[in-house]
Amino acid sequence: MKVIDFYASPRREHWLSKLRQCDWRAGDFLCELINTDRFYETLGPASKLLLLTDGEELVSFCTLAEKDEIRDTALTPWIGFVYTFPEYRGRRCFGILLEEAKRLAREAGFEKIYISTDHIGLYEKYGFEYAGDAETIYGGTSRCYIADTD
Template identity: 40%
Template sequence: MIVVEFFSMNQPTEILEQIKNADWSGAKSLSRLLEEGSFHDRLGENARLLLLMEDEELAAFCTFADHDDVPDTNLAPWIGYVYTSEKFRGKRCAGQLIEAAERMAREDNDGYVYISTGHRGLYEKYGYELFTTLKNKHGQDSGIYRKKIK
């Protein structure tokens, strides 16, 4: 499996269809941002969509961005929209993408990487610690996890 960036692909429409057909509401939201051309408006001009590919099949994806679903914060960068296709679950796909995003953060000289989630027990295994709780854009409490990467 290899990690590629969506916006550097020659035929992203095939991948967009795979994202759109994923069995998660967050994937539907992400596909709308991509279709509408508002991905960078929403997540920041330097935002990237990382894809874990096995041949032509999308195994997993996540974003690495300046913004996430928690408004009005100066925290950055964020790993978001983390998803693994059912067929690939249990194979550490999310971990491979998180590690790729952390390498990008190191290259950018960022001190911490943040994840906003309602899940507990998932990101701790990748070295993330609960930092605080904030309201997301839907007014729900979201755990803000962070990891020091320097």
């Protein structure tokens, strides 16, 4: 398996077609951001879309973004849009993406990374700790988690 940066790939159309196969509403929104050239506007100019691939297949993906759904925060960077295709679940594939995201964040000078989610017990397996609830840009609240980049 290999991690690639979607926007650095010469095969973006191929990978976008694989992203469209995701059966998740947030995945649809991510594809819309890509199709309308609003990815960087929405998530920040230094943001990345990381893909875990297995040959020609897309296994898992996530963003490493300057901004997320949390309102009015100076916290950055955020892991977001985390998805693993059903046939690859249970193999801790996200861990491979997370290690690459941590490496990139560390190289950019960040000591911490954050994730906003309603899941309980999922990201703790990867070293994240619950940091509290925060208001989202949608008016609700989300659980925020923090992890070291080392």
